[in-house]
Amino acid sequence: MTMEVRAIAKFQRVSPRKAKLVTDLIIGKPAEEALALLRNLPKGSAPLLEKLVRSAIANAENNYNMTMEDLYVKRASADEGPRMKRIWMRGRGRRDIKLKRTAHLVVVMDTKEGGA
Secondary structure, three states: OOOOEEEEEEEEOOOHHHHHHHHHHHOOOEHHHHHHHHHOOOOOOHHHHHHHHHHHHHHHHHHHOOOHHHEEEEEEEEEEOOOEEEEEEOHHHOEEEEEEOOEEEEEEEEEOHHHO
């Protein structure tokens, strides 16, 4: 029987589109490999997702007595959060609206079936 463990970080100041590029890289990877990948990836959302993967591992170890060696990233997603609207002054007295995007990051980890 497998037990899913998850960690969620809401309202993170990173574009969901850019965070999705990083989440796609870690899906299906073992926990250690995902951490190593996120630690060395030159993307702005990589440190946020590394912290989230560490949190999911800690949840698994403390709440369900799982070990890090048995865990892999089952799902990882970056969904859109609320957008902060800011005024951006332009020439000739005009203004535009800049959208400061936020993301809800979710990492779901699971144990490997039969040591595979």
